[in-house]
Amino acid sequence: MTYCCGILVRDGLVMIADTRTNAGVDNISTFRKLHLYTTPGERIMALASSGNLSLSQSVRSTLIEGMENPETGEVETLMNAPTMFKAAQRIGRAIRNVQNVEGKALEAASVDHEIAFLFGGQIKGGPLRLFMIYSAGNFIECTTDTPYLQIGEHKYGKPVLDRAIGFDTDLYDGLKIGLISMDSTMRSNLGVGLPIDLLVVRRDACEPELSYRIEPGEPYFQDLRERWSAALRAAHMDIPRPPYRTEI
Amino acid sequence: MTYCCGILVRDGLVMIADTRTNAGVDNISTFRKLHLYTTPGERIMALASSGNLSLSQSVRSTLIEGMENPETGEVETLMNAPTMFKAAQRIGRAIRNVQNVEGKALEAASVDHEIAFLFGGQIKGGPLRLFMIYSAGNFIECTTDTPYLQIGEHKYGKPVLDRAIGFDTDLYDGLKIGLISMDSTMRSNLGVGLPIDLLVVRRDACEPELSYRIEPGEPYFQDLRERWSAALRAAHMDIPRPPYRTEI
Numbered sequence: 001m002t003y004c005c006g007i008l009v010r011d012g013l014v015m016i017a018d019t020r021t022n023a024g025v026d027n028i029s030t031f032r033k034l035h036l037y038t039t040p041g042e043r044i045m046a047l048a049s050s051g052n053l054s055l056s057q058s059v060r061s062t063l064i065e066g067m068e069n070p071e072t073g074e075v076e077t078l079m080n081a082p083t084m085f086k087a088a089q090r091i092g093r094a095i096r097n098v099q100n101v102e103g104k105a106l107e108a109a110s111v112d113h114e115i116a117f118l119f120g121g122q123i124k125g126g127p128l129r130l131f132m133i134y135s136a137g138n139f140i141e142c143t144t145d146t147p148y149l150q151i152g153e154h155k156y157g158k159p160v161l162d163r164a165i166g167f168d169t170d171l172y173d174g175l176k177i178g179l180i181s182m183d184s185t186m187r188s189n190l191g192v193g194l195p196i197d198l199l200v201v202r203r204d205a206c207e208p209e210l211s212y213r214i215e216p217g218e219p220y221f222q223d224l225r226e227r228w229s230a231a232l233r234a235a236h237m238d239i240p241r242p243p244y245r246t247e248i
Numbered sequence: 249m250t251y252c253c254g255i256l257v258r259d260g261l262v263m264i265a266d267t268r269t270n271a272g273v274d275n276i277s278t279f280r281k282l283h284l285y286t287t288p289g290e291r292i293m294a295l296a297s298s299g300n301l302s303l304s305q306s307v308r309s310t311l312i313e314g315m316e317n318p319e320t321g322e323v324e325t326l327m328n329a330p331t332m333f334k335a336a337q338r339i340g341r342a343i344r345n346v347q348n349v350e351g352k353a354l355e356a357a358s359v360d361h362e363i364a365f366l367f368g369g370q371i372k373g374g375p376l377r378l379f380m381i382y383s384a385g386n387f388i389e390c391t392t393d394t395p396y397l398q399i400g401e402h403k404y405g406k407p408v409l410d411r412a413i414g415f416d417t418d419l420y421d422g423l424k425i426g427l428i429s430m431d432s433t434m435r436s437n438l439g440v441g442l443p444i445d446l447l448v449v450r451r452d453a454c455e456p457e458l459s460y461r462i463e464p465g466e467p468y469f470q471d472l473r474e475r476w477s478a479a480l481r482a483a484h485m486d487i488p489r490p491p492y493r494t495e496i
Contacts, residue, residue: 155403172489231483
């Protein structure tokens with residue numbers, strides 16, 4: 001399993017991804033799922049993936065090697081995409097290329113070949129954007145109404161995002177709430193685990209402000225987990241017990 | 249969709265179920281999913297269902313009309329089961345009967361025919377028990393290690409149960425935490441909705457201590473939802489922002 005979330009607020013972008021992959025519960029490994037492509041000051045792009053690891057890795061390799069555009073003859077990569085929208089389209093095209101070859105073979109073998117990506121970033125002169133790209137290569141874009149997107153095991157960590165994240169949320173509060181969402185997911189699904197990779201990009205900076213890996217035992221994250229647990233316990237203790245009586 | 253949870257603590261049993269059914273988002277109805285079978289002081293049994301409504305209703309009707317035991321000739325119902333374990337077995341048998349007829353036809357039509365039940369209660373002289381019964385009629389029993397079971401849309405509401413419920417939790421705190429779990433689910437999945445039916449059974453009473461329906465606008469539940477939201481906001485605000493700096 002995997003859990004990745006992207007949060008796009010007024011001040012910038014947060015992306016968080018776990019690193020656990022598993023082929024069955026008896027075959028667990030650590031793979032980076034959050035990848036950064038940047039020419040600082042010019043462009044920053046981050047790609048997080050969930051689903052079949054062989055397919056998502058092939059999609060990334062395709063995007064780095066490039067795909068020849070039959071009309072222009074240009075070799076199109078992520079790094080030479082002129083806009084974030086065109087870059088998202090290229091990711092979609094790379095997904096369809098990989099699905100057409102490996103995806104079909106996996107389907108014939110009844111192996112799950114779903115993949116999904118979060119793709120966020122900014123190219124100088126253009127807006128900071130965040131996309132979620134599906135297994136068929138189509139995609140949606142994050143808006144101010146719901147300023148976050150999730151891939152992978154998204155349900156456990158969604159309630160806190162729904163309640164706490166708004167477009168005006170401070171950038172580092174966004175990171176903090178994203179980490180709480182990650183913690184809720186890790187607590188309920190063993191397939192999501194440390195280390196956690198995270199990225200913070202301030203709007204119009206076109207470079208990472210923070211790129212960090214939280215390793216097991218890291219003190220701040222451990223403290224966040226304990227404080228959140230204690231706060232939830234205190235929160236429900238503060239609510240009065242139900243006054244209900246059976247109506248006859 | 250559906251969300252039902254059962255909580256079995258030292259002092260007794262709580263069962264909570266929503267009432268929303270939907271065949272697509274454009275066809276939403278209200279159906280009671282939590283059903284009570286009781287001879288007060290002698291036996292109390294409660295059955296909550298999720299999944300295909302036509303199948304779960306047929307299972308309940310089968311359990312009320314009874315199934316003839318080919319060996320003894322006895323017509324076996326829920327109400328004449330000698331123990332909770334034997335009652336759970338009868339539910340399993342009723343599920344298999346229904347799956348063998350309607351389930352196969354639904355499968356042929358590619359219609360989902362999964363169902364699941366929570367079954368809790370006590371027969372005088374026996375213990376208070378809680379079971380989760382699967383689509384194949386097999387079942388598991390709730391234990392003191394993890395004193396709750398869930399069916400339906402269980403993920404959104406699981407983190408708060410994992411954190412807050414223990415076997416020694418007060419009975420009405422259990423009800424309160426179950427309602428918070430229901431609230432988290434309702435917030436994130438429109439397929440789960442009010443009214444909510446709930447049941448509280450004190451251990452060894454063999455009758456309902458509380459059987460209640462929370463209707464839309466009911467003041468305590470509305471207050472609980474608001475307090476919980478406010479407490480979550482306060483909880484994450486109290487946690488310091490991440491101190492991370494990029495490591496070069």
